Amino acid sequence: MYTSQETPEHEQVHFFHDRKSGLRAIIALHDTALGDAMGGCRMWPYTSFDDALKDALRLSKGMSYKCALAGLDIGGGKSVIIGDPMKDKTPELLKAMAESINQLGGRYVAAEDSGTSVADMKAMQEYSDHIVGTTVQENRLWEQNDGDPSPATAYGVLMGIQASVMHKFGKESLEGLNVNIQGLGHVGFRVAKHLAEAGANIYVYDPVPERQARAVKELGAVAVSASDVVTKPADIFCPCAMGAAVNSTTCEQLDVAIVAGAANNQLATSEEGRRLFERGILYAPDFVINAGGIIEVGMGRKGESSDAVNSRVVGISSTLLEIFVRSDADAIPTFEVAELMAQEVIERARNKSIEPRAVAARVTNPQDKTALAL
Incomplete structure (x- = not known):
């Protein structure tokens, strides 16, 4: 069965x-x-x-x-x-x-x-x-929102995009970069807002017209079609909708240098991850870049300080940079490096368990x- x-x-x-x-x-x-x-x-x-x-x-x-x-x-x-x-x-x-x-x-x-x-x-x-x-958590680097982890997730994605840009282009600023954003839900809209505030040119698609209209009105975004958000040449493709945004078809259509977004399971299969690597497209593994929400909720549940939570979310950037460096050094795709690193952490914990x-x-x-x- x-x-x-x-x-x-x-x-x-x-x-x-x-x-x-x-x-x-x-x-x-x-x-x-x-x-x-x-x-x-x-x-x-x-x-x-x-x-x-x-x-x-x-x-x-x-x-x-x-x-x-x-x-x-x-x-x-x-x-x-x-x-x-x-x-x-x-x-x-x-x-x-x-x-x-x-x-x-x-x-x-x-x-x-x-x-x-x-x-x-x-x-x-x-x-x-x-x-x-x-529960509302105060003194975060991101907006308060009645316990909703979306703001923390979006902020972590911003940290991950900045790390990706630093590694790929050697620059700290997002000013003037072109970003295609797929999905404008709770997290996606906040990611778009962060990028617009950082000076990026954002091109957005969401199947809900009202969401696109809001991004155009409030963020100065340019609305594009479902196909154009994938195929339009840009510096970054930012998938923030459901999974499998990078599949056997879209993987070949992408004309970008970086794939970095908030969605879970962005790769339809591991083959797409390998193909991005072969094409020279830097991929920020989804389970690393979008960890802000679980950090917020997990650490918040234990009553850890805002400084500690803020630091851990900001640390997403350093984790990604480590993954990118190891990927370059070992000549293997970033998603494989990230999975190996995670498996090492889990195995160490398992071996320590009585x-x-x-x-x-x-x-x-x-x-x-x-x-x-x-």
């Missing part, structure tokens, strides 16, 4: 179905060697269950690597709710999701993600202690309380 090549390396994959509320959800725990898993709760109208499962598996794996390279003692997890957030989200569904998270006993902690909001997380907190990202946290990969069916090995 389960054909994904990614499944066996996951510690646990849980399926939930609550008939009363209509909830259909997946929670995937990739690796908890560094600590209990944390990751966003996404709601999306997936075309099939297999698509939802694939997304949960890839996203949770990315969270493991993201936390490892961000220096967090947090494992990688992700939850996805199958449904249209504009039509299917109800208080009863959010309650059922919170109660589903409770069944994991704290091994997974959720925050907002695509299709969910801080308000949704606050609603879920009424039924679960394993929800984060709902009692291994990892368990055999399992799939739990909460309806009959049984577990089946994959």
Whole structure:
């Protein structure tokens, strides 16, 4: 039944179905060697269950690597709710999701993600202690936003773009650079704002016309089409929408020097990462550059100082520079360097554990309380 090549390396994959509320959800725990898993709760109208499962598996794996390279003692997890957030989200569904998270006993902690909001997380907190990202954090380098990790994510992406420009062009300023931005959601719009304020020329696309119009009006952006945001010559392509922005087709269409953006799973497959490297396009690995949000939420949950949180998000730039240098020295793609570095961190943590946290990969069916090995 389960054909994904990614499944066996996951510690646990849980399926939930609550008939009363209509909830259909997946929670995937990739690796908890560094600590209990944390990751966003996404709601999306997936075309099939297999698509939802694939997304949960890839996203949770990315969270493991993201936390490892961000220096967090947090494992990688992700939850996805199958449904249209504009039509299917109800208080009863959010309650059922919170109660589903409770069944994991704290091994997974959720925050907002695509299709969910801080308000949704606050609603879920009424039924679960394993929800984060709902408390205002003060004295950050980025805007306060009621616990929403998006501002921290966007600021970290800015740090990553600056590091990429420094490595590729040898310049500190973003003034006059041309940037094609794909996606103007909670994070994407903030990235666009940072870049506009830094003096970059921004060309934007979002399938929601109102978002494009806002960027044109407030940021002086130039609106472009879905195809032009990929094919238009520029210095940087900045994917901030859903995954697989760089696929077998778009990889060949890109006419840029750098790919650096906020989206998760930007590469459809590893082949695209290798092809970018062959073409001389510098790629900032997504799970490194977009770690600001998990840093904000993870460190904020433990009450760490704003100075410490700010420093860790700014440190995304130095982590990327290390990856770029190693990529050049070893002549291997940046995404491979980043994955190797993350795996080294996780393996060291696993070897230090007195009692291994990892368990055999399992799939739990909460309806009959049984577990089946994959």
